[in-house]
Amino acid sequence: MLDMEWPDSWRGSFRIELRAEAISLAERGWPILPGTISPGEGADWEYPAPAHENWQDRLGAHPRQVAAWFTGKPCSLLVATGTMVDALEVGDELGRRAASLLRVTGRPAPIVAMPNGRWLFLTASTDAVHPALAENEDVTCHGRDGYVPLPPTPYRQGVVHWRVKPEIWGWRLPEASTVHEVLVRALLGEHDDAAVAGSTTSVLAPEDQPAAAPSAA
Known part of the structure; x- marks a missing residue:
């Protein structure tokens, strides 16, 4: 489902949508970056990488600069983690269970689904991760010096x-x-x-409780 395989009209509309999403997020202070397009699928699925080698120096760019990055050739939409937003990546079964718990308890969180079956739960940045999450093979913590794809990043087998x-x-x-x-x-x-x-009933130790989340509005 790569962008290059779509009809020209779809390809143009999709790029406009992706650019608009990047600008909208940048206007709200999210550290947005353009990324590569991954041709892999199935076991070969891989994260896109930042399009610029010095991507860490580009964090916090003005929305006008972000708009320029997303004009022209196809790219993916990334958000850098560890400065204002972190992501907990989990498998499908755990993701569905956690999402239902969040919904019932009235604590919604931004949740991203990737075409490889993995889920991303976005939170404010923190240095504290519960050992049960840090040690679990089904959980990947994306924090300082990391990045994750955001919608509508395209892949051969689907769209984030x-x-x-x-x-x-x-x-x-x-x-x-x-x-x-x-x-x-x-x-x-x-x-x-x-x-x-x-x-x-809290399952987190007091030392794992970070301060109140900052606003991204």
Whole structure:
């Protein structure tokens, strides 16, 4: 499903949509970057890489500069992690369970679904990650010096898309501790029918609780 395989009319419309999304996120302070397009699929699926080698020096660029980056040749849409936004990447089963717990407890978080079956839970940046998440093979923590793809980045087998859009939470990134807590509960096998009863019980140690999440609005 690579951009280059689409009809010209679709290709042009898609590039406009991707550019508009990049500008919108940059206007809200998100550290947006253009990335490469991955030709891989299945076991060969791989993350796109930043299009510029000095991408870390380009963080916080003005939306006009971001617009220029996304004008012209095809690219993917990346957000740098570790400065204002982090991402917890999990497998499909864990992602679905955690998303249902977040929904029932009334704690929505921006959630991204990737075409390789992995989910990204976006949070405010933090240096604290619960050991149960850090040590689990199904969980990848994207923090300092990292980056993840955002919708509508294209791949051969599909397009990265939102399962829960940022505007659902008023463009505010949730506290990392809130999302980490729910993911740990999901790891422990908790289901959404038990979420309300257990929503006031913290599974995070006090030292793992970061300060209040900053606003991205």
